[in-house]
Every structure is written in structure tokens, then in C-alpha cells.
Amino acid sequence: MKSILSKLWLGITSLVLFILIIIWIFQVGFLNKFYVSERTNNLLKEGNEIVSIITKSKNPQIVSEETMSRINSTISSFNAQVIIIDSSNNVLFFNAPHNVPKRNTETIPERLLSKINIEIEKGETFIKKNTRLNDSFYFITVGIPIKENGNMNGYFILNSPLAPIKETTSILKNQLSIITLASIIIATFLSLLLAKLFTNPILKITKTSKQIANGDFTARVKLESKDEIRDLGDTINNMAVQLGQIENFRREFIANTSHELKTPISLIRAYSELIMDVDGEDKQARNEHLQVIIDESKRLNTMVEDILYLSEMEAGYYKPEFKNFSVIDTINSVIKKLSFLCSGKNININIIAANENTLISGDEAKMYQVFFNLINNAINYSHENGNIIIKVNNINDMVRIEVIDNGKGIPKEDLPYVWDRFYKVDKSHKRNNSSTGLGMAIIKNILEAHKFNYGIESELNKGTMIWIEI
Template sequence: MRFIGSGIKGKLWLGMMILVITILLTAWFFQIFFLKSFYISERENTLINEGIKIASVLAETNTLEIASAIRSEHFSFSDSIHGSIILIDNKKDLIDYVFLNNFESRQSPRIEISMRTRFMNWLNKDTEINTKINEEKVFAVTSGNFPRPSIIVGIPIKNSNTVLGTLILESPLAPIEESIFILRKQLTIISLFSLLLGTIISILLSRHLTKPILNISSAAEKIAKGDFDTSVNIYSNDEIGTLGRIINNLPKELQKLDNFRKDFIANTTHELKTPISLIQAYAELIRDLEGEDKKSRDQHLQVIIDESRRLNHIVEDILYLSQIEPDSIKLNSKDFLLVDLLRSTLEKLQFLATRRNIELILDVENEAIKAFGDQEKLYQVFFNIINNAISYSPKNKRVIIKVYQNARVEVVDYGIGIPQKDLPYIWDRFYKVDKSRKRYNNSTGLGLAIVKNILEAHGFKYGVESKENEGTLFWIEMC
């Protein structure tokens, strides 16, 4: 019962069985409602075609003697009629009666009185055939008034538009009934065999088709529970094979995501813990100060203020980064003067640069260069990049911001540089190039991740080039 349940295997089996049963029911419906009428219709068409041939032979010979007229032609139609040929004149008098199986011809006046009487009784009794004969047109009817249930076809025999008589072809219905009975019996046997064979094939096929799907389902459940060593052995090139390969790659991606989550928590904790510890330590120092040592108190309070600002900056960056992804950032884009935005950014960072005796140089090819984008968010981009350049530059160095005619911006510093192996990862959140590398002011490690998301939301190209102990160049193409 479980096999026929709600599982995919049961549904697939049930679907195939419904298809088999539908086909069989369609065949049975045809047999019951249409086969007999189809058989009779085909038989009528055959009799009409053969009757027209006989009538044309009779008309050409200008005689109403059937046996001699059709003996030379009987091979072309005798096998298809399987009945009798009756010839009557234009007064509906019986002229000839032929059994095709032995060409026994009974021509008037040699036709027995009893046969003539039976025929005339039948003809008089069947008003439908009488009416059809009077219309002098080809007709086909099914009659039960004939000595046996038969298909009756009438063909008028004409010569120079003169009706000489009517050719009546009679074919018994018994062989048709017998054929239909045999076909229905065969269909019953075929249906039972097809049902059995369809059941077996559908079970085997459903097992074969659902096995990889069930394996994938099982693997997905294990992965959901944290088992990242799970894999599936599916090598087909269809959609299931593609799904299998995706499932096999999923643990690696989830492992990366899990590692990133752990690193994010560890880095966030570390970044938050440092200023909190300093705030706590200097607050305790202020508490323990004796006397009126205003200078020491002010120094300690300044540390607390600086670390509070840094803590607030970390929290703001984390909140900002959690809210932006390239596909979800809403941009308020418009045209603006690129140089004005860069000058505004440099003004905000001038205090930090002056404190470390770092010269900020803006090298512009054209003051009127315009860019199209969200000015507020692009300010954040340039602020983070230039701030990084200042942060990783020794004192008494320069940071150069170059603006080219095609709206390409380069930020060049002459600081400690970035190792080549670390360049692809500097855009990741909290990625640390080398903990031993000296940084000349506090940073959250989130700045370049924010830069990446904003630039990708704009569709701008960006990149970085660096050599250790020589400096770094960040570039952005805003066209």
C-alpha cells in the first residue's frame, strides 16, 4: 500500500497505469460503439464499388443475363462480395439470381415459382428498398426482411439514360458479426495481457526513474542535517543528472557559507570586543584616579570617546552591509560632477591625512567630467577606498586620486601593498590579509565589501593592482 501512496514512485506508477487503462478503454469504446457500424460502412462501400463494375458490364453487353456477362470478370469482385447478386427489370420482376460461390444462375422463366414468390414478398414487405429502387439511384441499406439479415446495395443499370433494371447485391451480416465477436474476444485477451505487462513495466520503470530522485532526496536531507560529506552517484546528462551535480556541489558551498558564518561571528566579536575592552579599562582607570589629575582624566576620556566612535562605526558598517546586496540596493541615480564628489570626500578625510602627514593629491584631466549614479552611495565608495589608502600608508607619503576623461578613477597609495594571493579575497567581509601587517588606524574590515556591493549595483567595472611594499592602485570605471 505504501508503493501506491503519495510518494513519487507510487504517483509515477499510477500515472502510467492510468495511461494504459485509458488506451484500453478507448479501444473497448471503439469496439462496442463503432466497430460494427464501421464494418458495415466499409462493406457497403465495397459492395457499391463492385456493383458499379457489374452494372457497367451489363450495360455494355446490353443484356440482363448476369452469369454469362460477369463470368469473365468474377475474379475481380467475387472475393469481396461474399453473397448473392439479384437482377430485376424496370418493372421489379426477378430476372436472375446468382450465388457467387458456385455461379448457380436462375434466370427467368426458369426461376422457381417459390423463389420468385419469396423474393416478391420480401421486396413488397421492405418499403425502404422499394422507395430506393424507385429513386433510380445507388443505395445501401441494412435489411432484416431478407431471408437472412443482410446488407443490401442497389445499382441502377442504365443504357443511354434508359433504366433497364436494378442490380441488387446482398451480403449477409453473419460473417461480420462473427468477425466482431472474434475481435472482441481477442481484444479481451490483449487487454488482460496489456494490463499485466503494463503493470510490470510501469513498476520497473517507476523504480528506475525514481531511484536517482530518491537518492537526491536522501542526500538533501543529510545535507540539511549538517552532513556535508554526502554525495550522489548520478552520471546522466539529463535534468536529473544536472540536479545530482548541483547536489554534489551544494555541500561545498554550504561548507563555505558555514565557514563564512563562523568567521563573521568571530571577526565581529573580535572587532566589538576590542573597543569595549578599552572603554571598560579606561573607565576603570578614571574611577580609580585620585586627586585632580585633569590631564590624565582627559586623556582617558578621549580614549573612551575614540573607542566609542569606533564601536559606533563598526555597528553602522555591519548594519549597512546587512541591508545592501547588489540585487536589492535601491539607487537614486542622476548626473553629477565627478570632481565635486571627490573634492567633498577629500575634505572629510583631510583631517586624518594631515594628522599622519599624508598628502592627498587630486589629479584631474577635465573638471567638467560627469558621472551617472547614486551620489550618496558613491561618496561612501570613495570614502572607504581613500580611507583605506590613508590607513595603510606610512607617514609622510602621498595618496593620489586620478580622474580620467572617460570617468575612470584611480586611487594610488605608496603603502605596504597587498600580497598577490590575497587580492581576490580583499572584497570579502572581514577578510584579513595578514594579521601581522601594520594598519595605521582602526578599520572594521567591512569597507571594501560595502564598496563591492555598491559598485555591482551600479554595474560599474572595478579592480585592484598591488605590489608588496610598493603600494596599491584601486580603479573604477564609471562610464
């Protein structure tokens, strides 16, 4: 398999060679045709302009000063031979090109006219390329009829010698050979340099990606350039950070889950062993042990359900089903279900609502769970004989719900983490009978799935307020 370095080098070098081949084809192969075509077009254009001047003169049979001036300019520009003949083929004007040998120049008009006699008889514009008048020179001959009111008054003939193209082509070949050799050497060096500059960052990215794939999430791509490859490197670095965070979460999740599951399992095992040791007549002790086993089994089952439920939401499988429902009725239903916890700690819950018929749009079952977890937490972290206030305010098109307790509160440094799984504000990790450590994470995922705003405010030993804006 060819490396990207060799592919880039071959690609750039091949491109330079292709361009050089095109130059050779046009500069050497088509040089003669191009030169003859350009000279022909220029002579034809010049001849038509002079014929126009002759036609406009008072006496076309006499070469005027204006015509002579333009003819001299043409002769100078094209080293051309100009012949003007009348309708009877009498030569009215003639000159010989400067680079034609002097010998027999006086016979050139007769020799030329004899070669183009058929074309002259047709009375039309004609072009003859490579007309040979002697052993050394070839000419381009352009003939333009001089007509006035449809009557033929004569012919204007331009005869221009062709420069020796073979010598020019030979010189051009030598020059192009040197340019080609130099271009290939320079192109090879520059393409290799550019290929290295381009591939080195890619090799760094590849090396770092392999390190990340092998579990080294501290690996980073360090690039100095400011281009798309730098953006790719930054993306790889960001991916490493994200994967590192996921790996840390995975380890913490396993550790926390193991810790949370270990205790109920240990209690179930311990009390099961105690039941075996209890005498058959001591029913009270046996019932107490069995109740502990039942409670811990329920707790274990709730934790597993919460873990599965949270995993489903974070994987993106959960989509809320929106419908309108009464928020006050839902909160009252939650309070009724948690009334036994309130009575145990003598906690009073008050609902303050501007409108008892306030409706919100959302997934009613999931929002029930949100309110259940919020109020349950408020009860758990409230002191005995405490108060919990639930405010429901209508603000324009928004409903703001606040759950306020006057309990233990949360330290300021812990507030950003209360939404994390298994996060413990109480660093002693004392267990609460009804807590799985996943309630706030579930609340967060449900609210974010609904695209509802939420937040928390708290002060240590004064209480906590959690708000939701719908």
C-alpha cells in the same frame, strides 16, 4: 499517504487497462456494426461503377463483355450474387453465391425480388441489411437503378452474404482475453520497474535534502542519469555548497565581529576603571583616559553603522539614485576632510584630470563614501612622506578613476580577498585606529549596485592601484 512509487505503478497500470477496455469495446462490441457498414459501402461503390459501365454500353439490355468482366471481378471479391433486371422486372443476369446451398438457388431471384419489390418500384438506390433468404444466411442487398436520360432501364442488384460474425467474435474474445492477461502482467512488472527507476533518484534527493536541512552541508546527491532529475540533483548540490559558504561566512562574521567589538569594549571598560583610580587633581591623566574612551566609542559606533549599512546593501534593500555630479568636486571634498590624516604622515595627494568638469552619473552620497574609503585606505597604508595620485581619465563614453599609492602593497595571494569583510592583509591583526575591516566590502557592494567595473592591482612594498570604470 500513498508513496510516489505506488502512484506511478497505479497510474501506468490503469492506463494499460483503459487502453485494453477501449480495444474490447471496439473489437468486440462494434465489430458487427463496423463489418456491415464497411461491406455496405464497398458494395455500393462497386455497384455504382458497374452501373456506369452498363449505362455507357450501346445496348443496356444486353450484358456486354466489359460489364461481364467487371461483374465477375465483383463476384469473386465479395462472393456476391448479381441480378440485373430490365424495366419490366425481367431477369437479364443472375448468379448464386458460392457458399449458398444449391437447393432452391434457382428460386432466389424471385424470392429476393418479392422482398425488395417496394424498393424497386420507387426507382431509387436502396440498401437492405440482414435480408434473410433461408434459415442459415443473412445478406446485404444493394439496389441501384439503371437510368439513361432520366428513363428507367432496369435495376442492378448486388446481394452479398454476411460472414458468420458470432464465431469470429468468440475467437476474438478468447484471443483478447489472453492478450489482456499478458498485458496486465507485463504492464504491472514494467510499471513497477519504471516507477522504481524514477523514484530512486527522488528518494536520494529527499534523503540528501533532509541531511542539508539538519546542517550537514557536505551531503551530496550522486545520480548517474542525464535528465531533469539529474539537473535537480545538481541544483541541490549547488545549494549545499552555497549554504556551506553562508554558514562558514556566518561563523567567520560572528568571530570577526566579536573580535572587532571586543577590543573597543575592553578598552572602554579598562580606561573607565582607570579613571576611578585617578586622583581628582590629576586632570591630565583623567582627560587622556576619557579621550581614549571617546575614541573607542566612536570607533564602536562606526563599526556598528558599517555592519548595519553592509547588511542592508547585501539584503538588496539599497537601490542607487542616479544623478549627474562632478567627480572632481567630490574627490576634493573627501581630500579636504582627510587632510588632517595626510598632514600627520606628511602625505601629498595629487589629482590628475584631463577635464576638471568631468561629470559622472550615480548616487552621489554613496560614491562619496567609495572615494572616502579608497583615499582613507591609501593614506593608512602609505609610508610617511608618501605620495597618492588620483587619475580621472575620459575614455570615449567611460570615466576611469585610479587611486594610486606607493605604500606597503598587498601580496598577490591576498588580492582576491581584499573585498571580503574583515579580511586582514596583515595577519598579525594589528588594529588601525580608523579601520573597521568593512571598508572594502562596502565599496564592492556600492559599485556592484551601480553596475560599475572595478579592480585592484598591487605589488608588495611598491604600492597599490584601485580602479573604477564608470
